[in-house]
Amino acid sequence: MDLLLQYVGLGVTSVFQGADGALQFLPVLMVLIGVLVGILIGAVPGMSGPFAMAIALPILVSIFGYGNDALYPVLGCLLGIMKGATVGGAVPAILFKTPGTPDAFLTTLDGYPMARKGQGRKAIQTAHFASVMGDNFSDIVLFIAAPAIAVAVERILGLPEKSALIILSLCFMAAVVGKAPLKGLIGGLLGMFVSLIGSTMSGNGPRLTFGIPELGNGLPLTSAVLGVLVVSEVLISIEEMHEARKVAPPAPEAPEMGPRLTWAERGRMLPGILRAAVIGTVIGALPGIGTTTAATLSYDTAKRRSKSPEAFGQGTPDGVVATEAANSAVSGANLIPVMSLGIPGNFAAVFIILAVETIGDFSFGPQVFQFTPIQHIEGFDTILNTNLVMAFGMFTMMVVANLFNWTLGGLLMGFLGHLVRIPKELMLPVILTVSLTAAYVQDGGYLGLLTAGAFAMIGYALRRLRISILPFVIGFLLAPTLEGLVRGAFTASGGDALFLLKSPISLGMLACSAFLLIRMVRQARSA
Amino acid sequence: MSRRPEETAAAPAPVPVPAGRWNLWIGLGTLAFVALCLLAWFPRDIGSGFLQTNLTGRTVPGDSFFPILLVGLMVPLAALLILSQLGTARGADGEEVGSLGPANLGFLGRSLLLTAVSLLVMNWTGPALVWLTNALGLTAFSGYRAASASFPFDVSGFFGRWHAADLRLHSDHLPQAADV
Incomplete structure (x- = not known):
């Protein structure tokens, strides 16, 4: 326990103290900037937190560089954006029935009717309260679960089991994301395949480069992810605008804001918030299942358990609580597989992993949570697990981001209605230019x-x-890890062709993957 | 910028392709890709085979090991995708079917062309500005390289490209020949 507290203390201190021991505010400042940007971006319809993170990452790297000192400012800003966006998306959903982020879609069901009834302020404050509470709840679960899972994984799982775990994660992700799981899995394998271009594992020169020397160091990771996620989405948006011949519709008038949310009302919301946060956290911890699923499940549960289910959809605060607490709880929980296993489960997690892979020596995975005894050796240095210190530093920045969300988020949300008026014709060229410039730089x-x-x-x-x-993106990111694990497991087995099937745990995981595959085929054939 | 599936579903241009056909093509395309990799690409472009013997005489995986496993896994998936489409009624509510029609390819072609033009504008704006200011007697740089670190020459290409990106977006709102 003492060791745990020592590492927690070092993690907290490392955020506020530089390597030279001087007080530093840069990480906290970057968290603040991230939260502000996240809240603003979240309130712009058509934008989302991961999208802003995609654009911010290369800009941050070009400002702070690739050294270990850059890790806290960059991660702080990205975490701030991720958390801020969960709050901002509700405002246009409530005031104008235009969700700022996709996960705020269900908030329109009750938030907008509340605003039409002259309870706009109450709806926004309900969304803010539920959202931040849900986010805080999932962060607490993350702080406890990630180290516990990582320690268990490191003790129980060897190379074949870790390989099987990644295969199972990919199968699970393909099964739950979208409505075309077989194609999703083929896409995942294709993503893995593409990431092999230019790499080598046995010193025989780079593979699959078509003889192009520039590909010898592999494909640029950030540019590839920016292209597949951001630029392709911009292209689709432009095409859709062209199809719809749609010029930005006239901005709707903001409705009457009405009374504030009282503390007594907040108290009555707590059981609903807790239920929604639990649903959001469980869903968020599973790779691939997004905020929309969490919000839908939570809304349905709240409606079924309500004494007045007919009020749902007519403008009840319980509906806003159910969706906002659940979709915000996903954001902390989706870092559980990232931090404990190194497996990203959604786009926000992809950019956190990408930042960590781009900058410094830190990397996610079960090895992060090894509680190495701290030893001070006279005349040499201190022996400790610096990755663990950084992990607790990251947790600290998440707490700081939550504090900003509590305070600034509540203040800012009242002014965000104006952002709905920013036309896409203005946003898209800016996004395209910034993304391509980021890739270039x-x-x-x-x-x-x-x-x-x-x-x-x-x-x-x-x-x-x-x-x-x-x-596709997760496959692209995980391929080097999976290849290393598979090769290691094969070599360790002495060249046994059945090396993945020798351990019961690995066999169980592969059996689960096969079950998911059968389910996918049955779904594909269902009429 | 991610969107709900319903929103995206409304977007693509209507392409007269029977439901399910595109999934069939994806399955067949995947099989063709696997054949191409195994028969032509991997033997020419990977330095070591599936397995190799290291200096201690142990059999270890070569550089082809993982790529072959990956494309090998694609085969049953592609076969399952094809079989699931062959055995299902057209338009069945199974694996979602997309489409990529001539209208989409035309849009992509225009986008590529305009992006290339934008990049050329980015490349040439700086040197052109240096040439212009030299011609007007405002500067006396020996060339763009001498000026490229000073304002406004260092950012001129960026703004040129931004303007081109803006033009590209608005060009998509201009009436097309087919609409007139």
Whole structure:
């Protein structure tokens, strides 16, 4: 216990104290900037937290560089954006029935009728209260669950089991994301395949480069992810605008704001918030299941358990509580598989992993939570697990972001209604230019641009053919890890062809993967 | 920028492709890709085979090990995708079907072209500005390289590209020939 407290103390201190021992405020400032940006971006219809994180990451890296000192400011800002966006998305959903983020869609069901009844302020404050409470709840679960899972994984799972776990995660993700699981799984394998370009594991020169020397160091990671996620989405948005011949509709008038939410009303919401937060946290901890599922499940549960289910959809605060607490609880919980296993479960987690892989020596996975005894050796240095200190530093920044969400989030939400008026015609060129500039700056000029362009085409084709992007991106990111694990397990087994089937745990995981595959085929054939 | 599936579903241009057909093509395309990899690409572009013997005489995986496993896994999935489409009535509510029609390809082509033009504008704006200011006698740089670190020459390409991106977006709102 003493060791745990020592590491927690070091983690908290590391956020506020630089390597030279001087007081530093940069990480906290970056968290603040991130929260503000996240809240603002969340309130712009058509934008979302992961989208802002995608654009912010290369900009942050170009400002702070690749050293270990850059990790806290960059991660702080990204975590701030992730958390801020969960709060901001509710405002246009409530005032104008235009959800700022996709996960705020269900908030319109009761939030907008509340606003039409002259309870706009109460609806917004309900959303803010439920959202921040849900987020805090899932963070507490993260702080406890991630180290516990990581320690268990490190004790129980060997190379074959870890390989099987990644395979199971990919199968699970493909099964639950989108409505085309078989294609999703093929997309995941394709993502893995593409990430092998230019890599080598046995020192025989780079693979699959078509003889192009520029590909010898592998594909630029950030440009590839920017292309497949951001640029392809911009292309789709432009095409849809063209199809709809839609110029921004006239901005709707803000409704009457009405009375404030009282503390007694907040107290009565707590059981509903707790139920929604539990649902959001459980859903968020599973890779691939997003905020919309959590919000839908929570809303349905709240409606079924309510004494007046007929009030749902007519403007009841219970509906806003159910959706906002659940979708915000996902954001903390989805870092559980990231921090404990190194497996990202959604797009926000992808960018957190991408930041960690780009900057410094820190990396996620079960090895982070090894509680190495802290030893001070006279005349040498202190022996400790710096990754664990950084993990607790990250937790500290999440708490700081929550504090900003509690205070600034509540203040800002009243003014966010104006952001709904920003037309897409203005947003899209800015986003496109910033993304391509980021790819150019971070990934070595035209190679970054061409990679972003090529991956934008891949992303566009995948989206149009209804193949989920998430398994592709996760496969792209996890392939090096999986290849290392599979090769290690094969070598350790002495070249046994059945190396993945020797352990009962690995066999169980692969059996679960096969079950998911059978389920996918049955779904594909269902009429 | 991610959207709900319903919103995206309304967007693509109407393409007269029977439901289910695209999934069939994806399955067949995947099989063709696997054949191409195994028969042509991997043998020419990967330095070591599926397995190799290291200096101590142990059999260890070569560089082809993981790529072959990956494309090998694609085969049953593609076969299952094809079989699921062959055995199902057209338009069945199973695996979601997308489409990529000529209208989409045309849009992509226009986007590529305009992006290329934007990049050329980015590349040439700086040197052109140096040439212009030199011609007007405002500066006396030997070339763009000498000026590229000073304002406004260092950012001129960026704004040129932004303007081009803006033009690209608005060009998509101009009436198309087919509409006139």
